[in-house]
Amino acid sequence: MPKIQITAKGIKSALKKYTPYLSVAEYIWNGFDAQASEIKIDYVSNELGNLESFTISDNGYGISHEKLQEKFELLFESKKALENKLKKNQSAIHGKNGIGRLTFFCFARNAAWKTIFEKEGSNFVYDIYANAENINLYTGVSAVPRKTELPTGTEVTFTGIHSLTGFGLQEKLSDFLLKEFAWFLALNSGRNFSIIINGTPLDWESLIAEKEQLQIVHEKSQTIFNVTYVHWNEKSSNEASRYYYIDASHHEKWKEATAIKSKGQQFYHSVFIQSSYFDSFAFKKSANQENQQPLLDGTRTDSQFRFLQKSLANLLRIKRRPFLKAFAQDLASEYTQKNIIATDIHEKLAVTIQTLCEIQPRLFASQNLEQKKFLANTLNLLLQSNQLDQLTNAIHSIVELNPEEKTELEELFNDTVCNKEN
Ligand SMILES: Nc1ncnc2c1ncn2[C@@H]1O[C@H](COP(=O)(O)OP(=O)(O)OP(=O)(O)O)[C@@H](O)[C@H]1O
Ligand SMILES: [Mg+2]
Structure with missing residues (x-):
């Protein structure tokens, strides 16, 4: 039985941060990393909520028997990591630490992989076993793969389950997986990627x-x-x-x-x-x-x-823009509170600052008090004069205003001029 090159204790401490749900996500990622388009999670629980069976399967390319040792041995230095330098700019491969497959220990005593891979035009199947007590050991290297007509893919079965219940899965799994995978499923919606939980695709x-x-x-x-x-x-x-x-x-x-x-x-x-x-x-x-x-x-x-x-x-x-409303309101009240806008100055100035901030928050970002005062006074001068169209033009030169925003600014400024004239 080959040994993974680290002690069981070392592995467990490296895996401390994992929760059962994070671990489930690791097995799903392993499927997608192996070019699967469909991941199935199937579980059966009894009336007490105890899990009688729990499997995660994928239709990826499986784990080639010849490469098993290489793939399962390099702990903390996943092969994928080497291919994965572009991770920042490509979603294709998630794995990078070379430990995801071992995280089962946080909710189950045993994991068994039944994997089907292709070699020279035929498909072959074999099994790999690991258990939590001796997590640095796994079987499978000396297995003799059998020919099969079934398509490639991997099914991981977990037994001796603790720390996960049928009730828990029912209540939390979908929400957890949505937060982890919704963007990835959206990204691959053109290729019909799916995660199916007990027959129901994750929506x-x-x-x-x-x-x-x-x-x-x-x-x-x-x-x-x-x-x-x-x-x-x-x-x-x-x-x-x-x-x-x-x-x-x-x-x-x-x-x-x-x-x-x-x-x-x-x-x-x-x-x-x-x-x-x-x-x-x-x-x-x-x-x-x-x-x-x-x-x-x-x-x-x-x-x-x-x-x-x-x-x-x-x-x-x-x-x-709508998300900046609260931010813009805070900014406008900060201007008033800190006396950046004098209270006797036109109240339209506060509204103008708020509107401009919604349109382009960067105009107001990281300014010190002097800069804020200078900006407020300049805006006020423009508001007091009849050069407001200049302001619209100046803004338009940095951000492309849509017609509604143009009208909004024009109305805001016209209003100001009218008020002044009254
Ligand atoms: N479902 C699967 N299908 C195909 N290959 C798999 C599957 N699960 C694991 N493997 C192989 O086993 C290797 C180890 O998996 P493991 O999840 O431990 O590490 P990783 O995915 O490379 O990195 P990470 O720790 O970030 O998950 C993978 O790199 C992959 O080659
Ligand atoms: Mg992984």
């Missing part, structure tokens, strides 16, 4: 607060981008707000942060952009032009890519 759309699908067309190059904007009800437990660039066959090519800071604003969002334009695109920013892959057609400096980025930034700016 990732139930975590959506708002969804909008639109097409951004770059006329000059006739490039079409199919955009899906999603604002989530809850924060993902493992994924930030990002843009995902997806090719014609619905595979993610790249992801990156959306540059919208949503601290305390609950603006948790994902933007999926699918286009055949990304089938051949050099996403990596290369410091040195010679390193650029010559066979890739698109680059970040293309006018269609820059147009896309500008359109997306504008979309998000508008979507975020």
